[in-house]
Amino acid sequence: MRLIQAGVGGFGNSWIYTVRDTPGFEHVALVDPSPAALANAGEIAGVPPERRFASIDDALSAIDADGLIDCTPAACHYDTTCTALRAGLHVLAEKPLSESLQKAELMVRTAKQCGRTLMVTQQFRYHDQPRLLRKLIAENQIGAVDHVAVEFQIQGLLFGWRKTMSQPFLMDMAIHHFDLMRYLLNANAVRVQAHTWNPRISNTAGDMNAFVWIEFDNGVHVNYTGSFAAPGTDTGWNGRWAITGDTGSLVWNPRDDWGPVRIFRQKQDLSVYTEQHFFSPLPEPWGEALWADSIGPNGHQYDLYHWKACSESGAEPETSGRDNLNTLALTLAAVESAETGRPVDVAQFPAIPAKLQELQAQLVG
Ligand SMILES: NC(=O)c1ccc[n+]([C@@H]2O[C@H](COP(=O)([O-])OP(=O)(O)OC[C@H]3O[C@@H](n4cnc5c(N)ncnc54)[C@H](O)[C@@H]3O)[C@@H](O)[C@H]2O)c1
Structure with a gap:
């Protein structure tokens, strides 16, 4: 080409x-x-x-x-x-x-x-682990997904046009994680509430930190914590993901690596829960390791x-550009929410x- x-x-x-x-x-x-x-x-x-x-x-x-x-x-x-x-x-x-x-x-x-x-x-989303995660979710391996916690922290020193953007973190970085959420959950966001601010350690004028709560159209709630101004607390670019469903949880990238996805299958009698969290130290590493097949060029x-x-x-x-309007709408709705202090209905987002x-x-x- x-x-x-x-x-x-x-x-x-x-x-x-x-x-x-x-x-x-x-x-x-x-x-x-x-x-x-x-x-x-x-x-x-x-x-x-x-x-x-x-x-x-x-x-x-x-x-x-x-x-x-x-x-x-x-x-x-x-x-x-x-x-x-x-x-x-x-x-x-x-x-x-x-x-x-x-x-x-x-x-x-x-x-x-x-x-x-x-x-x-x-x-x-075009990497081995996200492809596996989506497959595991689609196969109902943890039941219906209920909630997701995503934590992203990196020191993202910004230069050029990003230094004067009002929302560099949401527009430039979080958009990748928002797209990944859409991909993994096979769903679109319906409502978003964002709180952003610029920590004193940041090198930009705009907001480099965000707490974002998102509700998806399949009922999943996502709690997203992101910072582009967190030296020494590097989660890697993908961030840390914990996805909890009706019968278990999936954890990806707990230590900034491209290693296995880990699955925890909740026992119906809660015995595993009791053992792990009350009476014995957490086994290391946690959960069952599932290695993703290679997708080839990624x-x-x-x-x-x-x-x-x-x-x-x-x-x-x-x-596609068409599909990506959903990712962009979620991102811009988060910006709108951060700037107005109110939740924003993504599907009714007034920018279109x-x-x-x-x-x-x-x-x-
Ligand atoms: N996918 C990713 O992981 C990722 C990572 C970083 C940046 N980006 C994206 O890449 C794009 C560029 O970001 P960047 O960090 O390279 O910005 P940059 O400012 O560092 O570089 C942009 C380049 O484009 C040139 N340019 C400006 N106007 C132009 C025009 N009209 N025609 C041709 N060239 C022009 C500039 O001279 C400069 O060399 C942005 O959309 C950014 O969000 C994506």
């Missing part, structure tokens, strides 16, 4: 390496207004100076390509992605799809009108292969003209 990549500084670098190292994909042009970023990425990707451009329009008028990776800042996604879609390219856009739900909706409509595939890189490589397969077959990607479900129905097919 012949790719143009827009935005090659910052995180764009990781895409430069991923495309270079993934068979079946090649960079045919790079776009970035920064000459230094272009020169650096061009050298790594092996893209000569005559195929490095300052604007997407210049690249599209000079180079034939099949797809665009949009790794520009979120505020640029609407223009960059729609321009490429209209020029006949499929687009793999970085999260958040846009900083506004209206613009994101227009991007999805543009892709549909142009008959092109628009996918969002929510690569957290993360960004999974993104690339899935996007290519869908572009060729016309199938809708798992993290139609109810989200009606909009989704229009965009299917």
Whole structure:
């Protein structure tokens, strides 16, 4: 697949390496207004100076390509992605799809009108352990899920445009965990209440800490605690997950590793509960270890292969732009809740003209 990549500084670098190292994909042009970023990425990707451009329009008028990776800042996604879609390219856009739900909706409509595939890189779900967790939940291994606790802590020193965002943590980081919740629970959020603040140790103007409570449309309650300003308390990028159902619990990533998922099956007579928590120390490690099968290429490589397969077959990607409106709506509803101090009904979220479900129905097919 012949790719143009827009935005090659910052995180764009990781895409430069991923495309270079993934068979079946090649960079045919790079776009970035920064000459230094272009020169650096061009050298790594092996893209000569005559195929490095300052604007997407210049690249599209000079180079034939099949797809665009949009790794520009979120505020640029609407223009960059729609321009490429209209020029006949499929687009793999970085999260958040846009900083506004209206613009994101227009991007999805543009892709549909142009008959092109628009996918969002929510690569957290494209790893072995989340795939296993979702399967275990779907198999009812812990009964119907009742509640989920997610804890995320990292020192996320932020630079550039993120330093002045009002909600950098929710918009830039928590959106990955919100998408993962939707994926694992196979559900969409109906209501969210968020409280955010900026701890004194943070290096940004906006809020780097969040307590978020979310109710999903299958009745599951999620309690999410996140901090992007917690040096020395690193949970890893995925965070720690504890998922409790009617007959047991699943725990993932308790020690910032990619090791097994652990399952605890509650005995009906509660004997295991009694033993573990009242009369004897917790066995280490806790629960039964379940190792996930490999899904093969994962993360960004999974993104690339899935996007290519869908572009060729016309199938809708798992993290299509349309599907991702739900993740973006949850994220923006959390922002709204944090800023108003009130719970927000995600499906009725006022940032879009139609109810989200009606909009989704229009965009299917
Ligand atoms: N999926 C992930 O895990 C992940 C991680 C980090 C960032 N991101 C996302 O990647 C995107 C970029 O973030 P970043 O950290 O690289 O930002 P950045 O500011 O570090 O880099 C953005 C680059 O885009 C360039 N750029 C700006 N406007 C442009 C335009 N109109 N056309 C082409 N290039 C343009 C800038 O010069 C810069 O080199 C954001 O949407 C961000 O949320 C995703």
